Amino acid sequence: MTVNILAIESSCDETSASVISDGKVLNNIIATQSVHEKYGGVVPELASRAHQQHLIPVVHEAITNAGISKSELSAVGFTRGPGLMGALLVGGSFAKSFAFSLDLPLIEVNHMEAHILAHFIEDPRPSFPFICLTVSGGHTQLVLVRDYLDMEVIGETLDDAVGEAFDKTAKLLGLPYPGGPFLDRLAQEGDPKAFDFPVSSMKELNFSFSGIKTAVLYFLREKLREDAHFVENRKADICASVQHALIEMLLIKLKKAVKTFGITEVAIAGGVSANRGLRDALSVLSQRLGWNVYIPRLEYCTDNAAMIAMAAHFKYEKGIFCPLDVSPLAKMKIGIHE
């Protein structure tokens, strides 16, 4: 019999649903204007309430698009945490009532583990053990992955996430928020060695990204005093130099992790993996150091339900289910399974 799992993601801004069938992701529906047009609504921004308005349309779309009926589902997976409590509650409550009414088993998923398991949605897939660098607007983590459900955080940011550092330095340069992608685009035309920004050195495998924001602020202030048009005239060079420093900080720790654990299977997860500068630097490193680098398609890197479905699939195979009274967790650690 085919195992069909419905998965729901609602940890932050994105409302998403996905159906996975015998381990193959059939779809990955993320609330967008087009999904909403069918139901006569509009996409509100950011609000937790938005999840309530999005959820039924995206779930309906995922099930219909998969060409199955609700009675053919075998389980329901959902993001239990970490995330914004109000947002998690909406997805979690829906998943629980849906599972209860159809008498289906429920599977809780850790959002951060799911980001890593997104690597198993399609080929090429990394082989165990591997090191995963998860980089997004909210997270920067190095994780040692021994098996689908056996992971350990070996390093993380002690202040800002790297995506936030991109966005905030971009803001200082007058780019719109979130400015990471704009900064990346401008950086392609600039000289990464034009200016020197400090590369923070943290203990062990941890990161710190709050200092560079201040460094850029002081740098710009000083330069603007000499030349009022400094930012306009050198924007591409500033972007390239900031980007270079941020990527350097990521790669120093990634190289250290590879060396410490003697593992050359390297996976990148999270939305910042779309950054061109990071991708180029990784491709150079992988050739020079003989790493195998894996980066999922962007659709599976940003917040999405397909990765939740993938994680739910591995838990289903092991028979790991959760009771209907589980509560969402705003804080949820990787590798700790209750």
Next chain:
Amino acid sequence: MKKIRCNHLDQISECAKFVIDLSRHSPVWVFQGAMGAGKTTLIKAIASEMGVVDIVHSPTYGLVNEYEDLKGNSYYHFDFYRIEDLMEAVDMGVEEYFDSGKYCWIEWPEKIEGLLPEEFMKISIREVDRDIREICIMKQTNGGSK
């Protein structure tokens, strides 16, 4: 209003203690200062002085972080930087957080002014020079400050 000058980052735990002594009776503390003034850095130091065991990191993307101390008390750390509409904050339930009686540390409170409680502590950080900050602490009550 009380003031303290932080002449170097290595004096920050001293400044944190000063802020805590003046503010501990109010659960809601707002932190004002330009980007790079050191709001998150000061909150990190305050959390450490208050016995928080979790890593204190910026909540810009997730809007709120929850920390615990060794006794299991919760602390909430907000950042409303990317909020565009007051209703977004209402929808995430900020009023329930503020009424919880737990300590709430708030960055970028300007975005949600209408939702702040009747009484709260305002901590503003002003950059005097590269490494030097002046920290002002005052109690705000509905319509006034002292």
